[in-house]
Amino acid sequence: MRFFFLCYVFLFVSSFQKMTINDDDYFYKITEELIPIIHKTDKILIIQRRELDQFKKTGGDKYLISSKYIDMFLHKEDPSKQIEIAYDLLRINRGRYDFISMACNFNLAITLENISPKLAMQFVSAAIKYDEKLEGKYYLGHLYHIKGRIYYNEKAYASAMHNFNKALLSFRNDHQHNNTIYIASMYNNFGLTYSKLNKIKEAHKETERGISILQNKGNLSREEIDFLHIMKGNSGFYLYKLKNYPAAEKLLLEEFEYYKNKESFCSESIVSSQRLFDLYLATHQKEKQNQIIDYLIKTEPKLKNTHSRIVANEVIQEYYVSTNNYTPLKAVSEKLIGLNHSYYDENKRNVKKISDLLNNQIIRNNKEKDDYKAYQQKRKNLLFIIFILIVFGVFGIILYNIKKHNKREKELLKNNGKILEQNNEFQKEKIKNLLQSLNLKIDTEKAFLEYLKKNKKINGDNDSEQILKELFLKVNNLIQIDRRSYDLIIEGNIENKLFLEKLSVLCPTLTNTELKFCTYYRMNLSSKEISSLENTTNGTIRVYKTKIKSKLKLNKEDDLSCFLNNI
Structure with missing residues (x-):
């Protein structure tokens, strides 16, 4: 039975063995290594080659997965490529490393945020579960931020605020990283949410808290300075809505001047221009309106983002309407129609491309899942057959051993019977010898008495001496007989004792x-x-x-x- 149990345990462990080695920190360290060089493709490629060399040397899947993971950073601007890489990684990983599963779902959520909010929500929720499983030590705050942002875009402002609060709490509890910018960004998100709820005072108050957090930090990084100006622009916009025009103009101008000559912040500069134009329109500052329009007319052709071009032309269109300048108004309106068509076609193509890609990935995943299930079922069937064969083998061995043991017992009983029979015969022989000895002793004793009687009648010395010699021999015979009888009695004493005990009980x-x-x-x-x-x-x-x-x-x-x- 012990052998049977060990066989069962071996099969059970082999069937359900799962990788338990935790290398999630390894992938996290690679991420921390890549973030500072996010815009330096050549340096990212060096790290990727390093991981591929490790894979070639060791054959470890960990290094194959890490090299594929680095592809996400190489193709950060290509949504289709991001989706393809994320799905490939999930297939290769097969749930072995929670960090990779979390990162892939996180990446898919960000990529699909504006294309399919419902699907993006599923991915970010899955990513949160993985990070919580890892004790929330990686990107839990960022995941709650993305979840809140999806709710915000879907106008579910209460849920958005709830997730922004959870993100803020996570950033504050993370003492291993400098999360100042992320803590400030949550107050900025609170302001945006209050603004949508038409609570402008609360929006301004929360945004100012975010601004003060960054300003009090000191020694700000380039990223922190960039974000600080975004918050100042938002604060200026809220002051504009509160009709505090001087303070609003100051903050909006600061934002505009900071972004207007930076190509990477064209979208921000256009939004800032739009806000300033609205303020100048409300305050009837025509000269400043003209300055903004001149900037937009000069900048608009350089813009690569269609949506930013639409916003710029809408501001220009509004200006021509306010000045009753119909000729350029007509040209701008026609351009806007074309841009809107282009923007619609772009979105349509992007949605179709990504939808086709997602459908293909889903079909591929389903096929692989079916194939994997079929493989697992075959494996289980094979293991079950092996298990049954082992069980039958074990029972066969047990039955064989039982049969062999019974045969041995029978032979032993048969041999014991023969031994007992021989022992009985031997005991009977001993008893016969004992009786013969006793009879001989009796005869000798009678002869001894006869010699004694003769000795009384005989007077001659020679005859007396001869009789004494014969008596001596007879007495010696009696002693030898007694010794033999004693030995026989001792030999049979133990057996007789056992016999008498059984008979007394019976x-x-x-x-x-x-x-x-x-x-x-x-x-x-x-x-x-x-x-x-x-x-x-x-x-x-x-x-x-x-x-x-x-x-x-x-x-x-x-x-x-x-x-x-x-x-």
């Missing part, structure tokens, strides 16, 4: 004399032999035999010796 009414006679009957001694040993008559012996048979509840025709030998 028939407690037997007397000690009757028990002693039973030992004689067991030896197949005749009444004459027993009477000679006990120095009594044959009749007395027969009476004892009748009593013994009666107590043992035997019939007259039953053989007492045979009965006693079977005990």
Whole structure:
């Protein structure tokens, strides 16, 4: 049974063995290594080659996965490529490393945020579960931020605020990283949410808290300075809505001047221009309106983002409407129609491309899942067959051993029977020798008495000496007979003792004399032999035999010796 149990445990462990080595920190360190060089493709490629070399040396899947993971950073601007890489990584990873599963779902959520919010929500929720499983030590705050942002875009402002609060709490509890910019960004998100709820004072208050957090930090990084100006622009916009125009103009101008000559912040500069134009329009500052329009007319052709071009032309269109300048208004309106068509076509193409890609990935995943399930089922069936064969093998071995053991027992019993039979014959032979010795002793004793009688009648010295010599020999014979008899008695004593114990239990009414006679009957001694040993008559012996048979509840025709030998 122990062998059977070990076989079962081995099969169970083999069937459900799963990788438990935790290398999630390894992938996190690679991420931390890549973030500072996010815009330096050549340096990212060096790290990727390093991981591929490790894979070639060791053959470890960890390095293959890490090299594929780095592809995400190489193709950060290509949504289609991001989706393809994320799905490939999930397939290669197969749930082995929670960090990779979390990162892929996180990346898919960001990529699909504006294309398919519902699908993006599924991915970010899955990513949160993985990060929580990892004790939230990686990107939990950022995941709650993305989830809140999806709710915000879907106008579910209460849910958005809830997730922004969870993100803020996560950033504050993370003492291993400098999360100042992320903490400030959550207050900025609170402001945006309050603004959508038309709570402009609360929006301005929360945004100012975010601004003060960054300003109080000191030694700001380029990223922090960039974001600080975004928050100042938002704060200026809220002041504009509160009709505090001087303060609003100051902050909006600061933002505009910071972004207007930076190509990477064209979208921000256009938004800032739009806000300033609205403010100048409300305050009737035509000269400043003209400055903004001149900037937009000059910048618009350089813009690569269609949506930013639409916003810029909408501001220009509004300006021509306010000045009743119909000729350029017509041209701008026609351009806007074309841009809107282009923007619609771009979105349509992007949505179709990504939808096709997602559908293909889903079909591929389903096929791989079906293939994997079929493989797992075949594997389980094979293991079950092996298990059944082992069970039958074990039972076969057990049955064979039982049969072999029974055969050995039978042979042993047979041999023991032969040994007992031989032992009985030997004991009978000893008893015969004992009786012969006793008879010889009796004859010698009688002869000894006869010699003594002769000795009284004889007077001659020579004859007396001869008689004494013969007596000496007879006495010596008696001593030898007694020694042999003693040895025989000692040999049979243990066996007789066991026999008498069993007989006493079987028939407690037997007397000690009757028990002693039973030992004689067991030896197949005749009444004459027993009477000679006990120095009594044959009749007395027969009476004892009748009593013994009666107590043992035997019939007259039953053989007492045979009965006693079977005990």
